[in-house]
Amino acid sequence: MASKGIAGKVAVVAMGCSRFGERWDSSADDLLVEAVTECMTSVPKLDRDDIDAYWLGTLSSGMSGLTLSRPLGIGDKPVTRVENMCASGSEAFRNACYAVASGAYDVAMAVGVEKLKDSGFSGLLRQDPPGDGTAAELSMTAPAAFSLLDPAYCAKYGVHAEQMRDAMTHVAWKNHANGAHNPKAQFRSPVAKETIDKAPKVAGRLGVFDCSGVSDGAACAIIVPAEHARDYAETPMYVRALSLVAGSGRGAMDPGYDYTSFPEVVRSARDAYQQAGIDDPRTAFSLAEVHDCFTPTEIVLMEDLGFTDPGQSWKDVLAGDFDADGRLPINPDGGLKSFGHPVGASGLRMLYEAWLQFRGEAGQRQLPDPHTALTHNLGGRPGSCVSFVSVVSGEASY
Amino acid sequence: MTGLVGYASYLPRYRLAGVDIGLRRGDRVVAAFDEDSTTMAVAASADIPGVRAAAALYFATSTPAYADKTNATAIHAALGLPADCLAVDFCGSGRSGFAALLAAANTGGLAVSADVRVGRPGSADEKLGGDGGAALLFGGAGPAIAEVIATASLTAEFLDRWRATTSVTGEQWEERFGTERYAALIRAAVERVLDTAGLPGADHVVLTCPNSGIVKRAATLVKGEKSVVTSPIGFSGACDAALALCSVLDIADAGQTILVLSAVDGCDAMLLRTTTALPKARQPRPVTAQRAGGLPVAHLTYLSWRGLVELEPPRRPEPDRASGPAAGRSTPWKFGLSGSRCDACGFVHLPPARVCKGCGATDRMSVIPVAGLRGTVATHTVDYLAYSPSPPVVQAVVDVTGGGRFTCEVADAEPERIHVGSTVGFTFRRLSTAGHVHNYFWKARLDGKRDG
Numbered sequence: 001m002a003s004k005g006i007a008g009k010v011a012v013v014a015m016g017c018s019r020f021g022e023r024w025d026s027s028a029d030d031l032l033v034e035a036v037t038e039c040m041t042s043v044p045k046l047d048r049d050d051i052d053a054y055w056l057g058t059l060s061s062g063m064s065g066l067t068l069s070r071p072l073g074i075g076d077k078p079v080t081r082v083e084n085m086c087a088s089g090s091e092a093f094r095n096a097c098y099a100v101a102s103g104a105y106d107v108a109m110a111v112g113v114e115k116l117k118d119s120g121f122s123g124l125l126r127q128d129p130p131g132d133g134t135a136a137e138l139s140m141t142a143p144a145a146f147s148l149l150d151p152a153y154c155a156k157y158g159v160h161a162e163q164m165r166d167a168m169t170h171v172a173w174k175n176h177a178n179g180a181h182n183p184k185a186q187f188r189s190p191v192a193k194e195t196i197d198k199a200p201k202v203a204g205r206l207g208v209f210d211c212s213g214v215s216d217g218a219a220c221a222i223i224v225p226a227e228h229a230r231d232y233a234e235t236p237m238y239v240r241a242l243s244l245v246a247g248s249g250r251g252a253m254d255p256g257y258d259y260t261s262f263p264e265v266v267r268s269a270r271d272a273y274q275q276a277g278i279d280d281p282r283t284a285f286s287l288a289e290v291h292d293c294f295t296p297t298e299i300v301l302m303e304d305l306g307f308t309d310p311g312q313s314w315k316d317v318l319a320g321d322f323d324a325d326g327r328l329p330i331n332p333d334g335g336l337k338s339f340g341h342p343v344g345a346s347g348l349r350m351l352y353e354a355w356l357q358f359r360g361e362a363g364q365r366q367l368p369d370p371h372t373a374l375t376h377n378l379g380g381r382p383g384s385c386v387s388f389v390s391v392v393s394g395e396a397s398y
Numbered sequence: 399m400t401g402l403v404g405y406a407s408y409l410p411r412y413r414l415a416g417v418d419i420g421l422r423r424g425d426r427v428v429a430a431f432d433e434d435s436t437t438m439a440v441a442a443s444a445d446i447p448g449v450r451a452a453a454a455l456y457f458a459t460s461t462p463a464y465a466d467k468t469n470a471t472a473i474h475a476a477l478g479l480p481a482d483c484l485a486v487d488f489c490g491s492g493r494s495g496f497a498a499l500l501a502a503a504n505t506g507g508l509a510v511s512a513d514v515r516v517g518r519p520g521s522a523d524e525k526l527g528g529d530g531g532a533a534l535l536f537g538g539a540g541p542a543i544a545e546v547i548a549t550a551s552l553t554a555e556f557l558d559r560w561r562a563t564t565s566v567t568g569e570q571w572e573e574r575f576g577t578e579r580y581a582a583l584i585r586a587a588v589e590r591v592l593d594t595a596g597l598p599g600a601d602h603v604v605l606t607c608p609n610s611g612i613v614k615r616a617a618t619l620v621k622g623e624k625s626v627v628t629s630p631i632g633f634s635g636a637c638d639a640a641l642a643l644c645s646v647l648d649i650a651d652a653g654q655t656i657l658v659l660s661a662v663d664g665c666d667a668m669l670l671r672t673t674t675a676l677p678k679a680r681q682p683r684p685v686t687a688q689r690a691g692g693l694p695v696a697h698l699t700y701l702s703w704r705g706l707v708e709l710e711p712p713r714r715p716e717p718d719r720a721s722g723p724a725a726g727r728s729t730p731w732k733f734g735l736s737g738s739r740c741d742a743c744g745f746v747h748l749p750p751a752r753v754c755k756g757c758g759a760t761d762r763m764s765v766i767p768v769a770g771l772r773g774t775v776a777t778h779t780v781d782y783l784a785y786s787p788s789p790p791v792v793q794a795v796v797d798v799t800g801g802g803r804f805t806c807e808v809a810d811a812e813p814e815r816i817h818v819g820s821t822v823g824f825t826f827r828r829l830s831t832a833g834h835v836h837n838y839f840w841k842a843r844l845d846g847k848r849d850g
Contacts, residue, residue, distance in 0.1 A: 122713040123783055132728040133720030133837035134749065136805035139829060140793050141714070144781035148795060152777035155818040204779035250755040252805060253747055255797040259777045383795075383805075 003243065005275030006101040008396070011229035011236040012221045014043035017352040020217035020340035021186040028061040028115035029071035031218035035345075036072060036111065039220050045232050046222065048072075052105035054079040057092030057112040058344035060127055068111055083344075085379025086293065087244070088112060090347030090388035093221060094242045100223045112349075113218040114342035123214060124343065136252070137381070143211050145381035146294040147204030152259035153296065157311040165205065167314035168295035169196045172209045172337060174323050175292060179334020181364035186213040186340030210295040215340025219348035221355075226396060235359045237351075240372075241275035241391035243268040252383035264387040265304040265378065272374075272389040273306075281306035284391075285328060286370035287357060289350035291378035292335040298322075302330070305376060305389070324365065332357070332365050347388060350375035358394030371395060400506040401542025402670065404535040406445035406681040407644040408438050408512070409528075409631060411810040413692035414700055419525045427631045428695065429514045429529035430810055431703035431788040432827040432841070435459035435636075436469050438512035438531035440476040440826040444770070445681060446508075450478055451538045454507030455485040456498035458636040460561075461514045462489045463828070463836055472838055473510065475733035476826045478767060488636075491559075492608055492662035495636035499534060499658075499668065503546050506537020513635030516704050518567045519697075526610055528631030532640035541675040543647070544656065546668060548595040552587050553664040554579065559608045566704060570609075577611030580661045584612070584619055587665035591657065595669050599623060600657035602646045606638040607661040620659065624650075630685050639666075641685065648684035652676055693810060703788060714785040719833035730765065735824060735840045737802055738763035746802030766802070768824065773798045773842060775820040780813045787830055796822055796842050809841035821845045 016039030018031045026034070040048060056068040056079060065079030084091040089112030096110035119125055123141055131138075137145075154164050173193050179185040191209060199207030222232075229236035245268040251257035269281070278284045290305065292298035302313040307328055308321070316322065322330035333339050333353035336346060354373035356362040377388040410433055413425040429438060439457055443449050455477075457470035470485035479485065484507070488494035495511040502509035512531030517523025558576030561568030570576070584605070592599065603622035606629050607613055613633075617626045629638045630645045639660035646656050652674040660666045701707045730736040731749040738750035741764055745756030748768060753760050773796040781791040792811035797803045808816065809825050822842035829837040 119715075120713070121715055125715060128718070130718070130721035130724055132724040132732050133717070133829065134728065134732050134839045136793070138717060139781075139784055139786070139791055139807055140779075140805065141781055141783045143783060144779045144791070144793060147779040148777040151779075151818055155777075201780075202783050203781045248755050252795075253755060253803050254745075255776065255801070255803045257803075259795065 003271050003275065005241055006097060007240045007275055008238065009101040009226055010097045010223050011226045011238045012351070012355060013224050013229050013232040013236050014039045014046065014222040015220065015352050015355045016042070017184060017219040017349055018217050019184045020215045020342055020349070022117045023216035024117065026216060028067070028113050031115065031216060032068060032071050032111065032113050035218035035220045039222060043222060043232055046107065051077070051107050051109050051222065053077060053099055053108045055092040055096045055108065055110050056081045057083070057088035057347065058114055059083060059085060059088050060125065061113055061115045061344065084386050086291065086343050087347055087377040087379040087386050087388045088344040089219065089349070090375070090377040090390065091244065093348055093351060094244060094388065096223050097239055097242055100225055106224065108223045109220055110223065110348060111218065111220040112345040112347060114344040115216050116214050116342060117216050141203060142381065143206050143294060144203035146297050147206045148259050148382055149296040149300055150205055153300065156258055156260045159314055164314060165197065167299055167317045168210055169193050170317050171292065171295040171298045172196045175331050175335040175337035178324055178332050178365065179338025182334050182339060185334045185338050186215045187334070187338045206294055212293045212336035213338065213340035215342045217340060217342035217345045217349065219345045219352050221348055221351060235394060237355050237358055238393045238396050239390065240393055241272035241389070243271035243275065243389045244386065245271070246386045247384055249384040257383060259382050261300060261310070262304050262378065262382060262385060262387060264385050265301060265376065268387040268389045269305045272391055276391040278391065282328070285372050285374050287329045287332055287354065287367055288374040288376065289331055289333065289335065289353050290376040292331055292337050293341065293378065297378070298330065301376060305374065329367060332362070332367060347375065347377040350377065351390065351392065354392050399503045399546040400537030402534055402536055402544040403538060403540045403542055404446040404448060404679060405644050405647050406442050406533050407641050407685050407688060408442035408445070408531040409685070409688040410438065410530065411693050412695045414697060415694055418697040420520065421525055425692070426525065427528040427530060427689065427692070428700055432809060432829065434463045434514060434828055435461050435512040436463045436472050437826050437828055437838070438529070439473045439510045439533070442512065442531035442533040443473065443477055443508060443510050446533055446535050448538065448540055449508060449535060452479060452483060452508040452535060453537055454483060454502070454505055455479060456488055456501045456507060456509050457486070458488040458494040458498035458509070458511040459513050460489070460491050460494065460635040462487060472733060475729050476769070478734050478736070492606070492635055492638050492660060493664070493666065495639055496660040496666040499640060500549065502534065502536040509534045509536070509640065511637035511640050513637050515633060515635050516566045519701060519706060521567070522610065523568060526632045528629065528634045530631055530634050530637055530641055532637045532644050534640055534643070542673055543676040543679045544670040544672045547655070547671055548591050548669045550587050550591040550594060550667040551664065552583050554583055555663070573609060573611050576609040580607055580609050580612045580665070581615070581619060583665040584659055584661050587659060587667045588620055588657070591667040591669050597655065600669060601654040602627070602650055602656045603659065604639060604642045604646055604656060605659045605661070606642050608633050612661060622657070624654065630689055644681065645685035647676065648680055648686070650676065693812065699788065712783055712785060712789055714783060716785055717830050717832050717837070719835040720837045732839055734767065735769035736765050736767045739766040739801070744801065746798070748798070748802045748804040768798050768802060769840065771798050771800060773822050773824070775816060775818060775822060776803065777818060778816045792816070794822070794842055807841045809843045812844065815844060
């Protein structure tokens with residue numbers, strides 16, 4: 001038994017991404033049309049009838065494939081709705097890639113969408129089945145769940161609370177600075193560190209600027225067999241690894257788990273690196289788009305993804321290692337923090353930044369000669385989560 | 399009649415400042431937003447060693463959490479009592495508390511009473527009441543700490559105090575009317591019970607009454623050789639007499655008589671004599687220690703807890719009501735805080751699981767009760783966004799001593815005192831109420847010098 005992956009078998013030949021934000025003027029249907037229209041326009045050699053199958057990722061903006069087939073007027077094609085919490089967009093992409101790699105379809109589309117701002121409530125809403133009322137998730141919001149990382153990390157590594165605060169602030173400051181150069185981002189202004197520090201508290205020591213933007217948006221990708229990719233696009237994006245791990249929830253019950261890491265992320269990264277043949281994650285990537293749902297998450301992810309040593313991330317963050325001009329740019333598009341987090345769209349939005357960077361279309365954010373990117377997408381919370389990692393490259397033979 | 403074998407009282411930790419409610423000095427004991435008569439009954443009962451051997455459970459309150467549904471069953475489940483143990487409610491007034499006491503003394507069993515006394519802002523009830531619970535265990539294993547010598551009951555119909563069934567606050571006639579009626583009833587009950595016992599008087603007298611005129615005159619109405627005590631926290635409804643009795647059991651010597659007088663719509667009397675077993679079987683924390691200290695709560699916050707004002711909630715949806723069948727399946731966990739421990743590898747699952755997260759063994763689990771254990775905070779937070787009847791929600795990941803971990807709310811929280819490594823116990827609370835269904839579950843409660 002082994003996770004063999006599909007390295008080199010499929011490639012992305014077109015992508016689209018809506019503007020993210022509080023899209024009071026747009027329904028989920030509108031957002032889907034916006035992303036898919038951009039995508040189709042960018043690939044003149046394909047039209048809608050050429051797409052053989054669709055996967056749609058959404059947490060709560062609709063049920064079934066009809067959520068996509070109806071607004072797009074897709075008739076008589078397979079459309080599958082998938083859901084893996086905040087990793088739903090990545091899950092749609094993963095399934096579409098496998099469908100093409102299997103030979104079942106020539107052309108597949110992965111789409112992600114979320115319409116969050118119609119609920120009238122703050123943050124994400126849960127749709128739990130009827131239960132006994134004891135689940136911790138019921139009375140603990142996502143920011144609170146991720147804020148648990150902060151005191152645990154400080155206690156384990158002897159990091160002073162102020163130092164950790166500075167590192168969290170740096171993450172928010174960096175991602176807002178990156179997002180300021182992104183015309184599709186929800187937040188397009190740099191934010192001063194002092195403003196971040198003094199923001200009203202949401203949970204634990206997390207202020208509003210430590211939390212990702214609650215956002216509406218959609219994104220999509222067209223996937224074809226790698227050998228046909230250049231028939232449709234001059235610079236396709238090749239899929240080298242796709243890994244997904246759903247944890248057993250052990251951490252939430254196991255005193256051996258210390259809330260300074262996501263074991264699910266460590267395992268999915270290891271799997272992805274093995275699929276892609278990556279030996280040193282510190283040097284393998286030109287950029288990484290990671291799941292910065294809250295600032296301490298990004299700090300911990302740097303360690304779990306092998307970008308730095310355990311206990312070292314907060315120092316590297318403060319040293320600017322992960323800034324746009326650092327040794328490994330993290331979330332150059334602004335990340336969940338500034339681009340916004342329309343749950344089902346986020347995984348595809350991460351891939352969209354890699355796509356733009358490889359094609360030299362990232363505008364003010366353009367990195368010099370990017371060749372390989374990692375995307376990391378997380379659903380759930382510390383102690384009990386799903387983790388997705390992909391590795392994509394701008395060249396087939398990289 | 400069976401003997402009294404154990405007792406314990408529970409006073410909630412919160413205090414309303416006297417200055418907020420028109421008291422010249424001191425404060426008022428108030429239940430937290432997540433406490434009700436059921437949860438406080440659990441808290442009092444759980445402090446009695448051997449409570450799980452109770453032959454029956456009689457629960458008295460004037461503020462039941464449910465009507466048309468037995469409240470004692472939740473207490474029964476939280477205490478982990480066996481299915482063949484009768485558990486019933488005595489709902490009504492202060493008199494119900496005495497009835498539970500009589501029933502338990504007659505049959506053996508646990509008489510537990512608890513009340514949340516609510517008065518209109520500015521009222522005497524707000525000022526002079528108190529919230530709490532008390533439990534008295536009769537019969538069963540272990541030596542008696544007190545024997546019942548005699549009882550007497552006088553019943554009288556007159557209008558001193560009443561409350562509409564739909565109202566949270568009550569009313570009283572002109573106080574002097576009730577005072578006069580009660581004074582006569584008390585004198586008659588004392589004469590009758592002492593006659594039956596063939597005693598000239600008692601060492602300690604406990605006199606409780608919802609009429610404050612009687613409470614003020616207690617020492618002149620009845621003589622006690624050693625003491626005459628009234629409610630230690632102000633009128634506390636169904637638990638008033640039991641709570642006052644607990645405070646006397648905290649200090650009485652062996653071989654002394656205690657005359658309990660509960661004057662509510664009549665006057666009930668129970669005369670007890672303590673035994674040599676009492677000094678070694680007192681409750682762990684005396685009533686006076688529980689009464690001292692406490693955490694201040696702002697008057698406005700308190701009024702919101704009682705539904706007398708509505709504060710702006712976080713912009714979050716209210717929770718769904720807990721599912722009856724789901725709660726029914728998980729009763730040992732939800733009410734009893736029992737998990738499962740893998741027989742193969744020892745991994746503890748909270749809540750219980752069938753497949754071991756440690757080794758994968760299936761259906762090889764033993765029950766592990768956690769409610770009486772202690773724990774250590776692994777990490778913690780304050781959630782300003784979450785819905786709560788009283789935001790913000792304080793939460794902690796708790797590692798249970800001896801194995802197991804779960805995430806729960808922290809009750810009576812002082813967030814500034816919580817840190818990684820803080821030690822906690824567990825307390826049965828009402829998380830929220832939705833669709834008129836109370837969502838009961840356990841919370842962690844920080845150890846500390848400011849225990850109420």
